Amino acid sequence: MTAQDLADTLRGRLIVSCQAPPGDPMRETATLVRLALAAVAGGGSAIRANEPEVVAAISEAVDLPVIGLWKDGDTGVYITPTVRHALAIVEAGAAVVAADATDRPRPDGSTFEELVTAVHAAGALVMADVSTLAEGVAAAAQGADFVSTTLSGYVPGTPQRTGPDLDLVTSLSGSVSVPVVAEGRINTPEEAAEALARGAHSVVVGTAITAPTALTSRFVAGLARP
Numbered sequence: 001m002t003a004q005d006l007a008d009t010l011r012g013r014l015i016v017s018c019q020a021p022p023g024d025p026m027r028e029t030a031t032l033v034r035l036a037l038a039a040v041a042g043g044g045s046a047i048r049a050n051e052p053e054v055v056a057a058i059s060e061a062v063d064l065p066v067i068g069l070w071k072d073g074d075t076g077v078y079i080t081p082t083v084r085h086a087l088a089i090v091e092a093g094a095a096v097v098a099a100d101a102t103d104r105p106r107p108d109g110s111t112f113e114e115l116v117t118a119v120h121a122a123g124a125l126v127m128a129d130v131s132t133l134a135e136g137v138a139a140a141a142q143g144a145d146f147v148s149t150t151l152s153g154y155v156p157g158t159p160q161r162t163g164p165d166l167d168l169v170t171s172l173s174g175s176v177s178v179p180v181v182a183e184g185r186i187n188t189p190e191e192a193a194e195a196l197a198r199g200a201h202s203v204v205v206g207t208a209i210t211a212p213t214a215l216t217s218r219f220v221a222g223l224a225r226p
């Protein structure tokens, strides 16, 4: 699939992230496949998924593009940190590899541009997960096919919010020519629509759709407030 074909497929559409953190009862491949099938039934247009085994199983079960990543660790560069991780995700069947494109050092000493070159050579596309405007501009210049706001709020120095970083959506949309994906803490359909109004090409929603443990905790915390 070319970047243009995928951009056409995803314009104005919802991408559902079907992931579960380590230790979560939902972290089981068959369960995550069921979540992906529910996302299809509900009208989602693509699935974002973590780890080769899960990416392979969802790619097999679902007739939608899969944006794959491989999280390794939870500090520093942990979303598809190396070229090896990226190529394993292509091998698993992902149409797109999502990878950290922040300006932090990567554990294998590679550059983001090298990862892009390797993924393109293997026949897949790249979504750059960024935390700032400068990172998004750099990632697009290095060949990323999509730029996503995934990491805003998760890198020291970026704004901490309970909702999405819509200002980053706006600034990226005005600055890069590749499609901008709004991702991270989009909690309501209204926020998703606002992201599109701010120039996002597509919207990724994870927790608000596919994470019952986190959602339960939010309600429990709400009840505990005085």
Ligand SMILES: CC(=O)N[C@H](C=O)[C@@H](O)[C@H](O)[C@H](O)COP(=O)(O)O
Pocket (backbone or CB within 6 Å): 017, 019, 069, 079, 150, 151, 154, 183, 184, 185, 186, 204, 205, 206, 207, 208
């Ligand atoms: C920062 C990071 O590691 N983000 C990850 C990226 O794949 C996932 O844990 C998020 O669930 C995903 O970005 C969707 O965001 P939200 O669950 O907030 O809708």
